[in-house]
Amino acid sequence: MFKRLLTLTGSLIAAMALGAVQAKPLPQEDLSVAEVLRDRALESSDAYSIVESLTVEVGPRRAGTEGDRRAVAWAQQKMKALGFDRVYTEQVEVPRWVRGHAHAEVIAPYPQPLVVTSLGFGVATPEDGLSAEIVEFADVEALLKAPPEQVKGKIAFINKRMEKARTGEGYGPAVQGRSRGMRAAATKGAAALLLRSVGTDSDRFAHTGMMAIDNIENPVPALALSAPDANLLEAMLKRGGPVVVRLDVDNERLADGPSFNVIGEITGRERPEEAMVIGAHLDSWDEGTGALDDGAGVAIVLETARLIAELPVRPRRTLRVILFGAEEIGLVGAKQYVDAHRHELDNIIAISESDFGAGKIWRFDTRLPENKFDIADQMMQLLAPLGIERGNNASSGGPDSSVFVARGVPAFGLYQDGTDYFDYHHTPNDTLDKVDPENLRQNVAAWVVISFLAAEMEGDLGRIPTKTD
Amino acid sequence: MFKRLLTLTGSLIAAMALGAVQAKPLPQEDLSVAEVLRDRALESSDAYSIVESLTVEVGPRRAGTEGDRRAVAWAQQKMKALGFDRVYTEQVEVPRWVRGHAHAEVIAPYPQPLVVTSLGFGVATPEDGLSAEIVEFADVEALLKAPPEQVKGKIAFINKRMEKARTGEGYGPAVQGRSRGMRAAATKGAAALLLRSVGTDSDRFAHTGMMAIDNIENPVPALALSAPDANLLEAMLKRGGPVVVRLDVDNERLADGPSFNVIGEITGRERPEEAMVIGAHLDSWDEGTGALDDGAGVAIVLETARLIAELPVRPRRTLRVILFGAEEIGLVGAKQYVDAHRHELDNIIAISESDFGAGKIWRFDTRLPENKFDIADQMMQLLAPLGIERGNNASSGGPDSSVFVARGVPAFGLYQDGTDYFDYHHTPNDTLDKVDPENLRQNVAAWVVISFLAAEMEGDLGRIPTKTD
Known part of the structure; x- marks a missing residue:
């Protein structure tokens, strides 16, 4: 770099300093x-x-x-x-977690099974499951603003839809519920979190994904619902009266373990x-x-x-x-x-x-x-x-x-x-x-x-x- | 009817007898x-x-x-x-069946879980599951023609694709595997049947549906695979060498019970x-x-x-x-x-x-x-x-x-x-x-x-x- 600089005129040096010189x-x-x-x-x-x-x-x-x-x-x-x-690996330490089963069903007023999946590193329910009324929130912000007595002992249901776009720009706003929802629910004393999947399909698949899990004192089970299942809860809630859901979830956190970056070079x-x-x-x-x-x-x-x-x-x-x-x-x-x-x-x-x-x-x-x-x-x-x-x-x-x-x-x-x-x-x-x-x-x-x-x-x-x- | 006939001419009566008269x-x-x-x-x-x-x-x-x-x-x-x-019901007697779990996974050469569902009135595996090599057939006819030694003890895999059409006309040919496949597999001494789902999607859903179940001496477990999972088995088989699948299925046949035709009249x-x-x-x-x-x-x-x-x-x-x-x-x-x-x-x-x-x-x-x-x-x-x-x-x-x-x-x-x-x-x-x-x-x-x-x-x-x- 020094050698090249010697050949530059003063004005060019000034321009470079301003970031305006051409490559x-x-x-x-x-x-x-x-x-x-x-x-x-x-x-x-x-x-x-x-x-x-x-x-x-x-x-x-x-x-x-x-x-x-x-x-x-x-x-x-x-x-x-x-x-x-050249091909080589570099070891990294990763948190580990075992996904067990995740069952959910409406038990009142209209008994129906629900398609759900545990969000990443979610915790289990008690062995015989848990049943509670659901309470709906438009997004994680609404849950954060809710008075604790509205949430305590209930299953918080975050029902935010993700917008479809070529850029995927709907992901950022929608993923807040997944990354921050469980913490918000736990803080408010909720029994669990149910999240409308962060996804743009209308198929009976729940979308898993990572949550923020660090420094949460009493984490609660957190599940994503497929879009049609979120619609179902929404439709039941619109009819008025309590909607009671039963959850039965089994997951297990393990000690950290090894994984690898795999690197290849030309x-x-x-x-x-x-x-x-x-x-x-x-x-x-x-x-x-x-x-x-x-x-x-x-x-x-x-x-x-x-x-x-x-x-x-x-x-x-x-x-x-x-x-x-x-x-x-x-x-x-x-x-x-x-x-x-x-x-x-x-x-x-x-x-x-x-x-x-x-x-x-x-x-x-x-x-x-x-x-x-x-x-x-x-x-x-x-x-x-x-x-x-x-x-x-x-x-x-x-x-x-x-x-x-x-x-x-x-x-x-x-x-x-x-x-x-x-x-x-x-x-x-x-x-x-x-x-x-x-x-x-x-x-x-x-x-x-x-x-x-x-x-x-x-x-x-x-x-x-x-x-x- | 008699009164009207009296007014008809002979030729019209003859035409009616031939079914050619206009309504x-x-x-x-x-x-x-x-x-x-x-x-x-x-x-x-x-x-x-x-x-x-x-x-x-x-x-x-x-x-x-x-x-x-x-x-x-x-x-x-x-x-x-x-x-x-007027609204009324008429009772009918129906065969009954409880769907339990249905798990399937490739255990060799490439261990992977498979998305499956039991076909209607399918039987269970032994309590600790069953593992066997799969053997592929283009359709139920090919399975029926196979020498029994090619099938015996293996899992018959019927891999027929259904054609998409506005009329749904692909269903007739494709559904043969579902209605007749389990009987064919059982007759040949297969351990179980795996069927590419009778469906036209490429989503990770297995399509259930009814099988012929009467008069089969030793019925075997029968599962539909989602299309992507059937693709997976197909791709593994193309690489040569045995593909071994493990099945764990729990279903139960119950005594017949009541259902109803519900009838309403104007x-x-x-x-x-x-x-x-x-x-x-x-x-x-x-x-x-x-x-x-x-x-x-x-x-x-x-x-x-x-x-x-x-x-x-x-x-x-x-x-x-x-x-x-x-x-x-x-x-x-x-x-x-x-x-x-x-x-x-x-x-x-x-x-x-x-x-x-x-x-x-x-x-x-x-x-x-x-x-x-x-x-x-x-x-x-x-x-x-x-x-x-x-x-x-x-x-x-x-x-x-x-x-x-x-x-x-x-x-x-x-x-x-x-x-x-x-x-x-x-x-x-x-x-x-x-x-x-x-x-x-x-x-x-x-x-x-x-x-x-x-x-x-x-x-x-x-x-x-x-x-x-």
Whole structure:
């Protein structure tokens, strides 16, 4: 950097200080290679066979379970078969939990069974179950505002619907009930929490997912209801009079145990210690086979790396694929990775993660210093023919990536069409048949463009401001 | 009849004997009333609130269960509230069965849980389950042709896909595996039957339904797999090597018990002993709330009768609504009705049943003597504006109606669009949210036309040939 600065004029130095200097443009030869890779991906990439393999040969793989261990073995084997130069794991400690049964039924006024599932790390009911009247709240805020005597001893029913959107933007508001509802219910003295599933389908599947569980003195059982079952309770409540529900739930918390980040590298030819990181998470929830969440992401980034490994020469930097462990239960693998590698994060030119299903990519977001926007513009020239538009510069890069972004690592965000993603998210219905091989080819085509160009580029992408800056 | 014959010429008498005589046309005033009823149904009929009431206040109602008893009480109360002149029940004896749990999992080579459900009246496994290799068959015919040594001790896996069609015509071929598969498996010495669900969805729901169970010496456990789970087994088998599945099923057969046909009548003003019969079945399978099968049908025929009861005068004949008991487990209510009333079947001018979900009606089929086609043509003039086309003369009138048709009773068939019907059929996902109130109004509009005109017409619709004729 010093040598280059010597050749700059004073005004340019001033402009750089203001973040306004242009990045050195990517050379045409790099763009040409990226274009060839893109078109090869469109024609013949086969991420589908990777997600098929993961869902058939491993299936459910919640962090800390047997399935997780099988997934870790599968991932290492797959990376080796795909031509990675180096494959290794890094152990992380994860909280563990056993899902038992979860039965719920209306016992008055209209006896009917309900389809429910325990939210992640939820506690059991007493062995012979519990029965209580339900009390409905529009959202977790309403529950938090309720006088305790309205809630005490009852089952709090949070009945908030999630809006469907291509961006998935309905998730943020809806997921509050899942992340904070149990704590709110416990604090108010409720007997349990029933939550309208955080999802956009109208199928008889309850959507599981993580709750905030730390520092809650008396946690209570917490269950998601399928949308049709939430409708049923709503309809019964509208008729007036008490609605009494019986719950019978058995779960068990275990001591923490090991899981792993699985890491594969295409070693850089000039600066192997520097890396472009692309990622996905290897763990899944336990009721589906994790095809969309996040088998598709695993397949997309692995196939991207395979295409780059097939080039006659390695890119300048290392391309590092991290399959994060224990994303679902709190970004555990990403947090421990960033912590373990905190002194090497400046070697990561940028990060991006695929974790939003298997829809087509429609938008290219970034998180770059302003003076690097030109690089994104050049990437856009190759992405636009894939039907991708330029988005904003507020990307988190994906859930696990956000931990890196918080430490200043730049990020790319290849935004998938998530219209249907929350129809299947965290349900038994997250299975391979929801994945369209054609969409995956379009994904890999976009991923290979940004991955190759970032790994190959001569300059860097700077750092982005962090909260502590 | 004798008096009218006296006025006929010889050639007309000969033509009648050949069945070629034209029916007396329906008078314009009847058609005008029917048109008013039709338009009133389109504007303001509310079958939706009836199916809402049934699914919320009763829900699952498999024949012979507590839910069934509640449904019978509900139906009588609803008929009275809707203005029927006479409401009564007729007891029928039904086979009974308790559904316990049904767990299945692949234990080798790729351990994974499977989503399954017991087929109706299936037997239990030994208390500690059973494990066996699966052996795949394209359909029940292939299983029947297999050498016993290929099947003995294994789990027969019938992997036939059902075709999706507006007519539902894929059901007939696909349902063979369900109705005959367990017998075939038992005869070949299989340990159990696994059946790709008879359904057209790709969701993680297994479709239950009735099997032939009589006169099978050593019945074996029989389970339906959801489509994604059948895909999973298929994918594992394609990799070669044995696939071993463990089953743990608990069901119990009970002694026969009572259920009921619930009958409501709008009494005819001139010939009360004669009746136009419209029906649906009150029972449902036990895992959904029976919204499409057959809550929608119950609602459509009840609302049809309500509209006719609101007329200033009763139609000439009685309009009889029969809500059949125990249709799902073998047309039990219909068979016992026809048997109990075998000497009065000639008083039934025609029958029709609504039992194909809640889609729009698109075709008008009949089962009439040829010399009554003119009546159907007149009805068609009022049905065509609803988007309904004329179909064939091979209608069964619906499942329960077919028992009447076999005894010579003419039938009408208002054919619904069944494209999505088998996505939900016999699954937990058969719930109210799948019902579109607008479609129900179109249904009632069509039903009220044929119901009123048949109840009101001066002449009859003859008898149709039966197998014993």
